[in-house]
Amino acid sequence: MVSYKEMVRKQGKLESKYTFGWAVDKDGKPLSPKRFELPEYVQDRVDWVISHIWNENALGEPILTFWGAAQLLLDFEHEKELKEQYEEQFDDWKPFDDKYKTYFKDAWFGDYRQIRVLEAIIFVR
Secondary structure (H helix, E strand, C coil), rough: CCHHHHHHHCCCCCCCCCCCCCEEEEHHHHHHHHCCCCCCCHHHHHHHHHHCCCCCCCCCCCCCCHHHHHHHHHCCHHHHHHHHHCCCCCCCCCCCCCHHHHHHHHCHHHHHHHHHHHHHHHHHC
16 A cells, blocks of 8 residues: 555645645655735735734844734734734734725635635745
């Protein structure tokens, strides 16, 4: 019987059911997916969040955790609370606009789009 690792090596590519583009090299080590193209208004918010992840504080560490960044990208239902939580740290609060919210509320592609926007902060290039 062929092991999973051998099967992946033979196949040369591994794709998840939900996140596409993962591949493995000849040794079975994962290769991250290519960055997915997002609409400009979504990419603007992603860039804004990324700028705050890597805006180091006095301790030389990122200000935002992954969870905080995910909230600032996708938790528009709690925008008021997020603004109160982060406005002291950020001098440039960026409100969620209606077009942005609508992009993620799509019945067919909303969940898939959420995954893609999170990939954009994981695989910053």
